[in-house]
Amino acid sequence: MQPIVSCRGLTKTYGKGALSVQALREVDLEILPGDFATLAGPSGSGKTTLLNMIGALDKPTTGEVAIDGQALQSLNATALSDLRLHKIGFVFQSLNLIPVLSAQENIEFVLELQGRPSKERAERAREALKNVGLEGMEHRRPAALSGGQQQRVAVARALISNPAIVLADEPTANLDSKTALELISLMYRLNQENGTTFVIGTHDPRVMEHTKRHIELLDGKIANDTRR
Amino acid sequence: MIDTLKTFGSLAWRNLWRNSRRTFITLIVVSVGLWSILFFNSFMIAWTQASKQATLSVLIGSGQIHAPGYMDDPSIDRLMQPPDAALTKALNAPDITAWATRLQLPGVVVSEYKTLPITIVGVDPALERKVSSIPGKVVKGRYLKDVSDDGIILGLNLAKRLKTGLGRRVILMSQNVEGKLAEQSFDVVGLFDADKNTEDFYAFTGRTAEQAFVGLKNQIAEIVIVTPDTVNVDTTVKNLQAAAPKLDVKSWRKLSLFLAASDTFMQGFIYVWLGVVFALMAIGIVNTQLMTVFERTQEFGLLRALGMKSRLVLLLVAMESAVMIGVGVLLGIVMAAATIWWLSSGVDLSAFAAALEMFQGGQVLYLKYQPQAFIQFSILIWLLGIIVALWPARRAAKSNPVDAMRRLT
Secondary structure (H helix, E strand, O other): OOOOEEEEEEEEEEOOHHHOEEEEEEEEEEEOOOOEEEEEOOOOOOHHHHHHHHOOOOOOOEEEEEEOOEEOOOOOHHHHHHHHHHHEEEEOOOOOOOOOOOHHHHHHHHHHHOOOOHHHHHHHHHHHHHHOOOOOOOOOOHHHOOHHHHHHHHHHHHHOOOOOEEEEEOOOOOOOHHHHHHHHHHHHHHHHHHOOEEEEEOOOHHHHOOOOEEEEEEOOEEEEEEEO | OHHHHHHHHHHHHHHHHHHHHHHHHHHHHHHHHHHHHHHHHHHHHHHHHHHHHHHHHHHHOOEEEEOOOOOOOOOHHHOEOOOOHHHHHHHOOOOOOEEEEEEEEEEEEEOOOOEEEEEEEEEOHHHHHHHOOHHHHEEEEOOOOOOOOOEEEEEHHHHHHHOOOOOOEEEEEEEOOOOOEEEEEEEEEEEEOOOHHHHHHEEEEEHHHHHHHHOOOOOEOEEEEEOOOOOOOHHHHHHHHHHOOOOEEEEHHHHOHHHHHHHHHHHHHHHHHHHHHHHHHHHHHHHHHHHHHHHOHHHHHHHHHOOOOHHHHHHHHHHHHHHHHHHHHHHHHHHHHHHHHHHOOOEEOHHHHHHHHHOOOOOEEOOOOOHHHHHHHHHHHHHHHHHHHHHHHHHHHOOOHHHHHHHHO
16 A cells, blocks of 8 residues: 655754754654544654644654655655645644634635635535534634634645645644543544544644554654554 | 636735735825826826916917027017918917917116016017916006007016106116117006016016117017927927028926926826835835745645645745735725815915925926726736845745655655
8 A cells, every 4th residue: 555654764953053952853754545644752852743744844854755746855845735635634632713714714715726626615614514504604713713713714725725744733732621522532533534634743642542543742753663 | 727716816815915914004005106197197287287387377488489589688789570371380280289479688677776687578468368377477457458559567576676666657668679778667557476487587568668668660579479389389389490591499397407307307206105115115015925825835835845836835925925915006096196186276386385386387287097007007016016025926936845754744
């Protein structure tokens, strides 16, 4: 099975000389289609750095990253934007949504960037909101949604373009236990129903309990990679 | 692309009101700036036209015809014959509203108390009323009755300096055709009120009366013309020159260099004003847009992370500026139109009459809409505003999604 994400000998060094910090050290990693994985580790272990590499947001110092068989090193900024737009979905910890757009418009925005016609955009956005349990809240702006509802909208937006992988960085960090559990259950359901690949950067044990694969980073290296 | 522009336009409009106070400040800067440009442009044009009209209507007209050399040496030796058939036909063309012949000669006026240098102007009163404002400026006595009227009209200030007045007699002296000194007494039949220079140095009598005074038959010194449009007088000058190739035809621009220079200066001044106002506006626009971009760094990073290309981020921010400046421009147009409408019935500057006389200005200015200037300056301000706003837009476009993610997580 061809991996969705393939990292080979990945290193990332910030700064130069004596002040340099090595955030990733020779990381080899493959994410397979349908994986529902957590990327865990203490603060400074390199979780976000690795997610940035996988998400085509940053380039490694050395090593190679390939998404869906496409090597990122050779791509320019525009091609990387295209890759993010079509193949990667993002869910961040907070400030996920554009505040002046409604829930539906936030989701439609990705399709708009892809050049989809307005009728298709509206239909798919409504369907996506229904899928994450936010039917009837299409016209609410982020400020009128709870934190959990905002994260659901972000999940719906991440999935709207059927990406190869969804990267979520601390998606439950600002949520209470019940809402966090609901969000993880939602992502898990989508993974089960649609086979969408998720990689979730977290140190929330509630999240780790629900994932099928657990990757642990320590000092920029993969210390543990287990499947359940 | 149209869909994208529609979405971005809507997004830009909503983003404008995220910080309404800042938007209002920028709108005020743009609208007041444009208002000042449009208003001052109308004011300057009204001022220039009033000054030009006031000056040209006294004696100069839109243009004049002389014998060659008369302008350098306006003596009795450099006169010309009345217009022949070809020139008369050209003078009666539709682009000339009125014309009149004059005999202008240097001389002196003598009263019991004083002798002063003047220019003696012999006119045809019926024609003169169509080309000059002097007949309407007679405040005491009467204007000349006909071309043979041998009364004299003096300026109020000249009469005062001569210690003479209405009904008194003065003696005029000038060189006659034989090169000898001619002198004759004239009754003061009227006094006119004009600018100080005209009052002091010009005295008017009937043309044939002056011709008889210096021994001339029918020679004249000049033909003055009035055209409906003082801006495009060059074609008329060319036509007259073609009809009278041996004569010297000049437009008012050549006859009154000061007026022509002030006309050009006024046109240039509005662009200087535009530059000053725009510099202030640019500082306001760039400042507020930079603050907006700085505040929304995370949002731009998010957009970039979602796959929005940097050129689209630039387009989005540029559209926000375009919408904001566009609204400011519309407000400025409305404010300027309202101000000009309010002042279109006339701005009375008679309180500044002395200063206006010095600058040859009219005492009542009539402001008019200048549609071309409204369009030209509004588009210019809008485009220049968008261009300066590209700087903050570029900063937004360069937002690094990694930095944004770092801030978000």
